[in-house]
Structure formats: C-alpha cells, structure tokens
Amino acid sequence: MIQAVRQDSRGNLPVLWDSRKKGDGRCGLRVLVIEDNLDIQANIADYLEPEYLLDFAYNGEEGLKLACANDYDVIVLDLNLPRLDGIELCRRYKAEARLQAPILMLTARDTLDDKEDGFAAGADDYLTKPFALRELKMRIGALANRPRVINALELRFGDLVLDPSGQTATIGEASRRLSNMEADILKWLIQEAPNPVPGSTISYRIWGEDPPASGALRTHIYNLRRILSELRRGGGPAIAIATDRERGYRLCRDGER
Structure with a gap:
C-alpha cells in the first residue's frame, strides 16, 4: 500500500x-x-x-x-x-x-x-x-x-476499441497490449476526438509540473502510431494520430488528415 x-x-x-x-x-x-x-x-x-x-x-x-x-x-x-x-x-x-x-x-x-x-x-x-x-x-x-x-467501460473511435482496464487496443480482429502511458494517452485522444489535445495538456496529465525532456511525449506518440499501423495490417480499417501544428494531437480515420 x-x-x-x-x-x-x-x-x-x-x-x-x-x-x-x-x-x-x-x-x-x-x-x-x-x-x-x-x-x-x-x-x-x-x-x-x-x-x-x-x-x-x-x-x-x-x-x-x-x-x-x-x-x-x-x-x-x-x-x-x-x-x-x-x-x-x-x-x-x-x-x-x-x-x-x-x-x-x-x-x-x-x-x-x-x-x-x-x-x-x-x-x-x-x-x-x-x-x-x-x-x-x-x-x-x-x-x-x-x-x-x-469503471470498466470500453472507449471507441470508429472501429478502434480501447479497454482501459485491460490496457488493450483492438481494431477488427487484431489486438495489442499497451503500456500504462500508451493506454492513458490513447484514452484522452479518444475522449476528445475529433478535437486535438495539446501536447502540453498530455504532458501535464502524465508528469505534472515536472515533465522530462521534450522528446519523451513524442516517443510515446510514435509508439502509439506504430501500434495503430500494426493493427491496420491485421485487417482493420485505418485509424491514425495526426499532428495539428500548434494545436496538438488528434485521432482521425483514413483520408481525414
């Protein structure tokens, strides 16, 4: 405890x-x-x-x-x-x-x-x-x-399903296990979709007032993009994380960028 x-x-x-x-x-x-x-x-x-x-x-x-x-x-x-x-x-x-x-x-x-x-x-x-x-x-x-x-509700964006308690992301028949931070970031993106979430907001939610080096968040976003790409190769439709310059990150469907 x-x-x-x-x-x-x-x-x-x-x-x-x-x-x-x-x-x-x-x-x-x-x-x-x-x-x-x-x-x-x-x-x-x-x-x-x-x-x-x-x-x-x-x-x-x-x-x-x-x-x-x-x-x-x-x-x-x-x-x-x-x-x-x-x-x-x-x-x-x-x-x-x-x-x-x-x-x-x-x-x-x-x-x-x-x-x-x-x-x-x-x-x-x-x-x-x-x-x-x-x-x-x-x-x-x-x-x-x-x-x-x-609180065991699944979160959805299009065909993307996030199970917060099990920390798994699923598109179609393909599923991937997420780290704690990956699950948190994806949850916030789904909750705010289709609106962008500022990077500063995500950093504050994860690390509070003492975030690590600026590249840490970009690394987690990169990993999530790779996971979503792998889920697409599993046969599901495309869901991606887009970067809106000066506005943050947002989830989008194929062709919406």
Whole structure:
C-alpha cells in the first residue's frame, strides 16, 4: 500500500501519516483526505480518527496516486491543491480508477458556478468552507452507503476499441497490449476526438509540473502510431494520430488528415 505523506506543522520535511499505524484495532470506514491546509488536516484527524481509518495527501499528484492505488470508502478532496488541482484530479480519478470511491469536494469555492464545475468533474457531494466537522462526518457516512462504481467501460473511435482496464487496443480482429502511458494517452485522444489535445495538456496529465525532456511525449506518440499501423495490417480499417501544428494531437480515420 502507498502511504500518504504529510508535512509537520512547522513545514519540515514530509513525514508518513497513516492512521492505521496506531494498531488500535479500528475497523471503520477508510477515508482519503486530499488537503494542503495542515490545520484542517489536523482538525479532521482529531475528529474522525477515533472511528475512521484515515490517509492524508498534501498535494494533488500524491492524492491521485493514493486514490488509484488503494480501495477507499470515501475521498475528501480540496480544490486549491499544489501540483494538480482538485477539478483535474477528480476528472482523472473518475476516468482512471477501476473501483471508484465517492468524492466529497471540500472547498472555499462557494459560487453556483464552482459547484457546477465540481459536479461536472465527477463529484458526488460538495461542502463549502468553513464547515462543521459533524456535518462532514454525516456526509461521509451517507456517501459510504452508496453502491460502488466499477469503471470498466470500453472507449471507441470508429472501429478502434480501447479497454482501459485491460490496457488493450483492438481494431477488427487484431489486438495489442499497451503500456500504462500508451493506454492513458490513447484514452484522452479518444475522449476528445475529433478535437486535438495539446501536447502540453498530455504532458501535464502524465508528469505534472515536472515533465522530462521534450522528446519523451513524442516517443510515446510514435509508439502509439506504430501500434495503430500494426493493427491496420491485421485487417482493420485505418485509424491514425495526426499532428495539428500548434494545436496538438488528434485521432482521425483514413483520408481525414
């Protein structure tokens, strides 16, 4: 299991923060709190830890890793997070996690437009700051009673079929296994098709604010193009990745470039 990382109140080096280490035999709900305010983290921990198993993440990137790697009953998500904001984190979690926990957005953004953005990104509930800890606990309990969602939907573009859970791409009778990054990139291209996806957007979704050398993304795109070409040789129709200068990458059918 990946453990959450939390800074101490003086801003020193991160320390592991995992409520299950106390060994007190708690068997309550398992909750991930993604929140960069240390005081709010501490208040939530003091109020919920007697009953719940809590993990904390200080930034969006770490929060997404924890959310996708572990089986939580509820995820409490702030929106103004470093490295990856809560709206994008929610979208990616809903698209990538196979067994999905309900998400409660906990934020100071309190306008109707803010709430609309949150629910559109996939939030199951929305609580604005300042908030009562008792209400937070009630909402967590209500969300935990909802049926869990299993994300096993196939994505399609023309005759191209992507199975995100199995990480396979299929055209006609031909199939190929994809790497994690190849599957993610192809998924985003299918979701946005026929519109292009900027290379900067893809890089940020994969690597956050610290991408590797500029050639890394081009290498993954090259590999995907080769795979799609091999699927065509298997007897299927042509599906390709086109480059729109200054606009990004997009999926297209034969003759549409």
